[in-house]
Amino acid sequence: MTPPQQNPEGAIDVELSEEIAEGVYANLAMIAHSNSEFILDFIRLMPGVPKAKVKARIILTPEHAKRLLEALRENISRFEEAYGGINEPNEFRFPAGGFGGPVGQA
DSSP: OOOOOOOOOSSOOOOHHHHTTOOOOOOOEEEEEOSEEEEEEEOOOOOOOOOOEEEEEEEEHHHHHHHHHHHHHHHHHHHHHHOOOOOOOOOOOOOTTOOOOOOOOO
């Protein structure tokens, strides 16, 4: 893979492989930090499965974490202007045994 190169206009060419472009579904994120980095674990929690799997881990400097926070705020604001407010749950609890629904059988 070729590293991103800055073109004359100051923009950066970003390469996106097909595998990465497909994306990974996550319905839970956990965040930890030290004095020098933030660690974001994106997790998929499936109904009836007691074990969740980390699908991606992103490690950021504190400065990049703050930029990400601001970018998310800006994009959520744009989204809500276009599509209406996003509902916020009153409270979130980790479900015991996944989502607690019936367990499927094969």
